[in-house]
Amino acid sequence: MTKPLTLHPDRLFPADPGTRAIARALYAGVKDLPIVSPHGHTDPAWFARNEPFSDAASLLIVPDHYAFRMLMSQSVPLDALGVPTVNGSPTETDPRAIWRTFAAHYHLFRGTPTRMWLDWVFAECFGIDVRLETATADHYYDVIEAALKTEAFRPRALFERFGIEVIATTESPLDPLDHHRAIRESGWSGRVVTAYRPDPVVDPETDGFAANVRRFGDSAGTDVSTWDGYLAAHRFHRARFRAAGATSTDHGHPSAATANLSREDAAALYARVLAGATPADAELFRAQMLTEMAGMSVEDGMVMQLHPAVYRSHNAEVLARFGRDKGGDIPLPGEFVRALKPLLDRYGNDPRLTLILFTLDEDVYARELAPMAGHYPALRLGPPWWFHDSPEGMRRFRERMTETAGFYNTVGFNDDTRAFLSIPARHDVARRMDCAFLAGLVADHRLEEDEAHEVARALAYDLVKAAYRL
Template sequence: MSASAPHLHPDRLFPAAEPARAIARELYQVVRDLPLICPHGHTDPAWFSRNERFSDPAALFLTPDHYVLRMLRSRGIDYDALGVPRRDGGPVADGRSAWRLFAANYHLFAGTPSKTWIDHSFLWAFGIDKELSAETAEEIYDVIDARLADPDLLPRAMLDKAQVEVIATTEFALDDLPHHQAMAGQGLIGRVRTTYRPDDVTDPSRPAIAENLQKFGELTGEDTTSWDGLINAHRRRREYFRRFGAVATDHGVPTAMTADLSAPEKQALLDKVLAGRHDAADAELFRAQMLTEMALLSVEDGMVMQIHAGSRRNTDPLLFAERGPDKGADIPGPTDYVGGLSALLSRCGNEPNLRLIMFVLDETTYARELAPMAGYWSSLMIGPPWWFHDSPQGIRRYLDQVVETAGFYNLAGFNDDTRALLSIPARHDVWRREVCGFLAHWVAEHRLSKSGAADIARHLSYQAAKDAYRIG
């Protein structure tokens, strides 16, 4: 027997001897037709409870999609002309006029994921393989408008066509969930679920926070002027949301800061907020403490906690005043996760019932902070590329930065995080293709076997999201 050191496969880590593209195609065949798990998103629950046709193509592709709106806005196109509703009820363009304007400017989306999703949707749902433009605007509008009346393009039928096994919407703490109540009577709860997002009663930067906290107390029968009563109100509300399928909470915060204050400090902070005497630092501290409180409640009830950190929201005050939130003026900011989550993880990071999924807009933290943290803390998982990074290049950067430290099984799979229904199958398809492409290079470099890569591809395309969100 030779005394020399053992050798790995002779081609390991060298430039691919076997074409990675062919391997990727083979892996994609394994995952392309798997059902879709959509455990986080912002589709309108009324679509599924009422199951009515969309009013027109613009209502399907344009007005609900802030990815699309922000690009058009960047070129000076007015939201009135795009048919985006105003808070004051003022007139805006009708659907066909807005569509013409959208089509005339569709060239602006070259190179963006929005174009990938829209082109995919045109072909997948309507059989349209023409490029949207000023010249094709009327023809494409008429084809889509005529087809929207067909039973197979009603919202629930779209879920069937896309093989959506589970889809979650997102509602605020003060929402009565009327559409989920209706769906409970229709046997849809389980397939369509709500998600508990308490930002309306945990974020003092909102102008109506004191009024919201009062309503929260009235809704739950708890004294929300006391800290213990406030937490009990959340406990009751989370229980109510679970009746309508909720398995997760969601927290949109500008930073990942958490806190662990004493009982007197918490009450003093709440008193300030209720009296309207809080400043920006108080608002940050209140949000920070509430994240820790929500984690402690997750330890109790097992709901998965999602933190969407790092977005500076509604940065255009004029747009916010005219149209409300989520219209495209949100901008990423730098985020400290090691320091920010320290208080929360010190308090309950080792609790076996805690599941925390982090969604990251500051890509510089993936390799430096999040991957090492997920590679250690059993309670922490890394969510998929989100918002500005939910794209082919963003997915490639994400996998390249997190896998070698966190592994594949500390990732939460994929969710689409969308308000645009037809983009759901497109987004999942992009994820699956990019996962297969990433794994194919590792197979070609003999870092993974084909069978091992196929198992990982199946996991990241389907089972990972079910496991991460504890969906039975």
């Protein structure tokens, strides 16, 4: 017998009836606000070409490491889920077979945010009213396949249906931004912008770093054999990205280390890393480049985002066979107070700079990040990121950050996802959790209800637009 799939209207709200009623009222005021998605990894080609998504597996499983990393942990091979290999060796290609494998293991996601997001997609996007399991796998597949063939499920139609006001993708300076150009020239009114992610030409430990830098300079028409030429190439590409709508940069460094070298020392360091960097020189170069990027942001107004301290591709076998971004990234301890001081000594008090900090180390929330953002004008706190993009992660974030940094030194929510259909689900979770937190403050008589309504709107909409200059 199939079991019903229901989304309870009070999900994530407090159990206490009085506090729950306050949360309901707050949520009613923000649930239909437009979605501002200022940082993520959706493919701009979707919106440029506006072609139908092919099938349920290719849309919801194959590209989503949240989905397949859990199954891999239970010994379901990535081959069986259709994840492509680096060398092109065969993996499962039948999307229905992939979907059946996923459905047979869907119980593994009980209690996880992935389950919440996917159930929202199934119920709200596709109107499915039974739970996903082996017995309903084909029903799900058939319903989704039929929907994806309709005009209503093309990328632009979904963008509009979801109430997305603006979405930012993320590209490296080696990207020609052709898809963004095609979107602008198409006449479609949807706002899709890019973000400048210079890691391939900033991190000397990236595979092919020297070749990347040469391409970077060639496309800018700049001699990047010199430090000044290299910085000029960054300014060229930043301007190119701004012309494509970018308002932000993004930096995924192994640590939050920054440096403030003299021009001569920086030039000497650059020459060394071009010739082949030692680990120490690579870390120092990344550190110097964060400070250089901050200076350029003061010049051109682009907001900086720092996503540090992740051990990328920890599983060597998966990296060798399937490549990067396959669910093998693991959080590391974070340190910000000493790491950011060289950058903050130069730019921390400059109101022209906005540096948004993210972390996967919750231990630094109250000890480091909240006190820093509660002091430096240039600093803002990004929302719970990646492994902490969950109801409990959001609650811990508010509990540990608010007392010192308040609400207005945070930047609302961003979904940071490749999974397009989950975007409204993720924003809905964030809005519900913020309303639940605010309802507790009202119930404790620590905040007036009219103020809570203002804060709820700020967290859902106003702060993200202001912080990202959108």
